[in-house]
Amino acid sequence: MDCLGCRIANGIEANVNVVYENEFVTCVLDIAPFNEGHLLILPKKHYWDLEDINSETSYAIMDASKKLSVVLKVLFEPAGISICQNGGKFNDLTHYHMHLIPRYEGDGFAWSEPFHPHGAEKLLSQTQAKILSIINEH
Template structure:
């Protein structure tokens, strides 16, 4: 299976790489939402967030924090959006974190649907999650 992000890691595809170490590779998004939009990926191929090994995941978060500080300083952002998508919602089947510089009135947004959740649903879900997490998953 061909993966454009694996090709970037292997230097078989071009990218504006800004940082890499043994665990992660960070590069400018080819189709940015705003100038300075950066992708942080584990060097090892994982499709989903839940599959990523602990060392790679730690590095993804730690370098995302450093990149965020750099972007805020260099680009004088009004804020930063950090996000990732799983399942059918991701555009590349290689786990990646987006770091997106944000500005007032930059046009980027997501629409929050008007979802009503009943109290019983909150109680039931919180208990189910608590039990699942207590089992050590």
């Protein structure tokens, strides 16, 4: 199996700290955690991006995120939890994975401003119309 994400999710990769799994997903501690308890949720079947995932697996990912968010809140008492996923060329694992990151005030985790202003905030109604036209086509 060439995909590291597939090897992790299917118990082939060594030295993985699994915290939860079912027939669709495996949840592991991130090896480079932003904060203690930083988790990854990986589907056992190979998917690259969110839109590729079937409904059953999508549900399993969200269900695991709910269960594990409760666990993280009980154990680490964070101020909140950030849930994120990087798709396309930003998917460094080349296998869909969702991050659950316990967060604390002043921990340095940030949603940054764009490096190059693009004015998208001035185009909200036009952007809405574009999105709705594609939704209505499908």
